[in-house]
Amino acid sequence: xxxxxxxxxxxxxxxxxxxxxxxxxxxxxxxxxxxxxxxxxxxxxxxxxxxxxxxxxxxxxxxxxxxxxxxxxxxxxxxxxxxxxxxxxxxxxxxxxxxxxxxxxxxxxxxxxxxxxxxxxxxxxxxxxxxxxxxxxxxxxxxxxxxxxxxxxxxxxxxxxxxxxxxxxxxxxxxxxxxxxxxxxxxxxxxxxxxxxxxxxxxxxxxxxxxxxxxxxxxxxxxxxxxxxxxxxxxxxxxxxxxxxxxxxxxxxxxxxxxxxxxxxxxxxxxxxxxxxxxxxxxxxxxxxxxxxxxxxxxxxxxxxxxxxxxxxxxxxxxxxxxxxxxxxxxxxxxxxxxxxxxxxxxxxx
Numbered sequence: 344x345x346x347x348x349x350x351x352x353x354x355x356x357x358x359x360x361x362x363x364x365x366x367x368x369x370x371x372x373x374x375x376x377x378x379x380x381x382x383x384x385x386x387x388x389x390x391x392x393x394x395x396x397x398x399x400x401x402x403x404x405x406x407x408x409x410x411x412x413x414x415x416x417x418x419x420x421x422x423x424x425x426x427x428x429x430x431x432x433x434x435x436x437x438x439x440x441x442x443x444x445x446x447x448x449x450x451x452x453x454x455x456x457x458x459x460x461x462x463x464x465x466x467x468x469x470x471x472x473x474x475x476x477x478x479x480x481x482x483x484x485x486x487x488x489x490x491x492x493x494x495x496x497x498x499x500x501x502x503x504x505x506x507x508x509x510x511x512x513x514x515x516x517x518x519x520x521x522x523x524x525x526x527x528x529x530x531x532x533x534x535x536x537x538x539x540x541x542x543x544x545x546x547x548x549x550x551x552x553x554x555x556x557x558x559x560x561x562x563x564x565x566x567x568x569x570x571x572x573x574x575x576x577x578x579x580x581x582x583x584x585x586x587x588x589x590x591x592x593x594x595x596x597x598x599x600x601x602x603x604x605x606x607x608x609x610x611x612x613x614x615x616x617x618x619x620x621x622x623x624x625x626x627x628x629x630x631x632x633x634x635x636x637x638x639x640x641x642x643x644x645x646x647x648x649x650x651x652x653x654x655x656x657x658x659x660x661x662x663x664x665x666x667x668x669x670x671x672x673x674x675x676x677x678x679x680x681x682x683x684x685x686x687x688x689x690x691x692x693x
Contacts, residue, residue: 345679352680354591354654355605357665357672361681363585364567364674365397371549371566372402378552383407383426383542385564388663390688391672392420394567405448407544407562411436412691414443420687426450428478428512428544428562430458430486436693437465444471452512454478454488459499459506466505474509475500476542479527481513481520490526494534501536509540516543516558518551528557546578570662571615586665587623587656590638592649601628601649603638605657608668610638613660620657625649630657 349358375382384398385407395406395417405424408414414425425447431440443449444466453459453475466473477496480487488496493511500508511531513524524541531538543558546565552558565572568586569579588610594602610620612633619630619638625645632639638657642648649655659665666672667689674682 345681346683347680349589349673349675349678349680352589352673354589355603355609356589357669358587358589358656358675359568359672359682360585360587361674361676363583364394367567367569367583367585368398368401371563372398374549375552375561376402380552380558381560383560383562384567385409385544385562386413386417386688388564388567388666390416390666390686390691391684392417392422392687393682393684395420395422398567404560407564408688410692411439411443412693413688414449415439416688416691418443418447422447424448426452426542426562428452428476428514428542430454430478432458432461434461434465437461438468441465441469441471441473444469444473448474450474450476450509452476452478453496453500454480454486456496456499459496459503463503463505466503472505472507474507476509476512476540477527478512479523481515481517481523483515485514487514490523490530493527494530494536497531497534497536508536510538510542510559511540512542513544513558514548514562515545516541516548516552516555516561517545518554521555521557524555524557546573547576550578565662568662568666571621571658571660572613574621574658575615581621581623581658584658586659586662588620588659588665589654589656592651592653592655593637595648595651598648599641599643601640601642603630603640603655603657604636606635606637607633608635609665610657610659611661611664611668613664615660618660620659623656623658625655
């Protein structure tokens, strides 16, 4: 249903090309199906329950959320299978976690006995059971235990009357991390554990999934919109980038410099290729600096220049952060707005 012309929207505004987004959903689901891997889209990219339900209808087994607050939003929206690949720490947060656990099939992860103890205590307080995966460390050096500690943590989970060992969680599940996955699985199997799930993640992990057969499910978020980062990594084409931030030229201070009406509060401060995004109509231009409300652009490499009042569209460097900056985003086809989505989990970071 056409709600309004795109031209009726004030800039800056985030647009999602519906046809591209739906193609991206279908393509990733086909990819996982062909590899025999379950797919669990990560909703931190879009934070919108309506889009999550599109992903579930396409064949996803459930979703991943990064924080308890996100999970609360999506559980309230009727999502029945949620994974939180994050150490949940703190009694109040754990009590909220158990509230989510009451209404859906919830799985969390842990990389330390202290985290497991907190999960157990919360489950005891709420007279509930909770599924827990061991978070395996990888080459990005974020959270995650080394392979030799996987058995210790799995035993701690299995030894609890309240917790169920739910498998191994890995991010990113790229080929470079396969030896860690294999080592952890070998030790777990030798210790008598049945590992029902190896949950891998990342858009790079999805691209390399055929070469990491140990992974049984994939968590990917960015694929649904794509951005300059995925474009630079060779994981998508410009034609696969569904998110475009519509902006207006508000100043032409000199021949080569153009100022747009969206800055770090609109497209975030992430950089790639020495710039803050790709201007679709002028790909040779460079967004070399952002202030809060302005994008500073160098057009010296362009044959043409826009005028004050002209409209351009920017593919952001990091789509997930952009979504979280906006109250609502708009689904469009051509020149028409067909969907208006409230970003229901905007700011849900705790």
